[in-house]
Each structure stands twice: as structure tokens, then as C-alpha cells.
Amino acid sequence: MVTIMKKATKLFTEDEIRTIEAAIGEVEKKTSAEVVPVVATVSGRYDRAEDMFGFLLSLLVLGVAWVWLQGIAPTGDAWGGSPMLRLNLPVVLVILVVACFLGMALASHVPVLRLPLIAKREMQEEVESRAREMFQRLKIRKTENATGILIYVSLYEHMVHVVGDDTINAKFSREDWQALCDTIIRGFKDGRPEEGMRRGLLQCGDLLAPHFPIQPGDANELVDTLHLID
Known part of the structure; x- marks a missing residue:
């Protein structure tokens, strides 16, 4: 995925960030769910x-x-x-x-x-813990219908983790989220992290739309932003 330590804020160009954020907008045109992508440099202190x-x-x-x-x-x-x-x-x-x-x-x-x-299990635990922390910090749990979803990428650990709110988790399985994670990871492995993020977001939209279609008067509760954390 990434062979050297690279900071999240240096990973994408401005144009790539705009492309990823445009994909968030495309997703939320067809689903009432709120999708928030986060890319972090590292999740644990180790x-x-x-x-x-x-x-x-x-x-x-x-x-x-x-x-x-x-x-x-x-x-x-x-x-x-x-x-x-x-x-x-x-x-x-x-x-x-x-x-x-x-x-x-x-x-x-x-x-x-x-x-x-570092044991893989330790890295997995740190990534999941950090993802849950960001889910709370970014107020994703506070969406009106509990339809927030966080896509969390940790560069150092080479891992992707998805955290969904209660309403979201009731509809999807671990296999659904793993397929989404695999799409993002494939882009990173191919040296195209922006493409992996974009495809992952669109795939997430395709999963969400049948269960949480856009509603008349639906408000965008969370800003369509790619969060980069060093």
C-alpha cells in the first residue's frame, strides 16, 4: 500500500482532494446517509x-x-x-x-x-479505536436519523476501517464493509490513493442508496470534506 511513512496532509494534491470531495457530493445526492472520509498518518503510538x-x-x-x-x-x-x-x-x-x-x-x-x-492485532486494535474516536469527534453519531458513516484510512498501518451508526449497521454486514475497504486498499496498492478513495466512496453510495434513498428536503448535516490528520 504505502512503503514509506508519508503524512496524510502531503498525500493528495489540491486537485485530488477536490476530486474526492466531489465524490462525497455525488454519493449524498442519492442517499440520505452522511459519509465522512478520514485519512490519518498513524493511529497508534506503539x-x-x-x-x-x-x-x-x-x-x-x-x-x-x-x-x-x-x-x-x-x-x-x-x-x-x-x-x-x-x-x-x-x-x-x-x-x-x-x-x-x-x-x-x-x-x-x-x-x-x-x-x-508491531503485531498485526495490535495495529488493528489501534486503528479501530482511533476510528471510533474520530466518529465521535467529528459528530458523525449526531445525525438526525443515525445514518452517519465514517471511512477511516490509516497510512502507517496500511488499514481501512468503516464505522457506521446504529441504523447503518443494522443493514450491512462485515463482508459489505470489507469489500469497500478492499476497493480503497487496491487504489493505494496501485499507487493511486485518490482513485481508491473516490471508488470507495462511490461504492459506499451504491450500498447505501437502496436502503437510505435521498428524501425530499433532505439536509446535508455534515460538510462534504476529506479530513486529513497528521
Whole structure:
């Protein structure tokens, strides 16, 4: 989907944003539901993965130092002095601590480094939690007939999650939402995130329209905006 860490606010051009927002308008011309797309840079903090990277880096640095530097240090007294290791315990501890903190800082500033150390389930939980949070924060739950729907894309985790209000969820299954997510993900994998978003939105409209057709005098309760969150 996305191979490097890219900020959501830098993902689309102005024209692409207008194209996506036009698709929202097209959807809401044929359904009374309110569709809100959100693209976030990352959903979780993943502190444990940063700590793990720092720990593994400290072991690697210590191993390299041990191979290249370890040996018997000469003593000034050839008759009575005891031989000493170049890398004694205090030096080893300093190497471990310094390398660990440097690794944690590096993983914090270069998030792709911690990605292999994060379990898929943890990422899924963080994405779903963040999506529910945005559903509340953007007041999607407050639509008059409980017909709000959030399409949430998280770039770092390479995941898409759909959150529907109660009335919406009563009509659709997990498979319906997964098909929608797959459409969006396919666009990202093909290097066309704007096309994936546009097609996903139109597909969402096709799903919603038979169950929630546009009504005379229907008011647009939520602004047709693509929300980009870094």
C-alpha cells in the first residue's frame, strides 16, 4: 500500500482532494446517509515497539563492540598486575544504555523501523479505536436519523476501517464493509490513493442508496470534506 511513512496532509494534491470531495457530493445526492472520509498518518503510538527496537539495537552494538574491541588490556606491572578486559562490566553497561536510548529515539523519528515489531492485532486494535474516536469527534453519531458513516484510512498501518451508526449497521454486514475497504486498499496498492478513495466512496453510495434513498428536503448535516490528520 504505502512503503514509506508519508503524512496524510502531503498525500493528495489540491486537485485530488477536490476530486474526492466531489465524490462525497455525488454519493449524498442519492442517499440520505452522511459519509465522512478520514485519512490519518498513524493511529497508534506503539511505544513497546520503540523500546524493543532500542533493546535489539543495543544488543547488536554490544555484539559488534565485543567482536572488534574485546581483548586483554596490558597492565603497567608485568610481574604483579592482573590482566584486564578492555570491555569490562561498566563499559558494557554504558554501551547497552546509550545504544538502547539511541535506538528508541531513532525508531521514534523513523517509524518504519518499528513496523516489523508491531503485531498485526495490535495495529488493528489501534486503528479501530482511533476510528471510533474520530466518529465521535467529528459528530458523525449526531445525525438526525443515525445514518452517519465514517471511512477511516490509516497510512502507517496500511488499514481501512468503516464505522457506521446504529441504523447503518443494522443493514450491512462485515463482508459489505470489507469489500469497500478492499476497493480503497487496491487504489493505494496501485499507487493511486485518490482513485481508491473516490471508488470507495462511490461504492459506499451504491450500498447505501437502496436502503437510505435521498428524501425530499433532505439536509446535508455534515460538510462534504476529506479530513486529513497528521
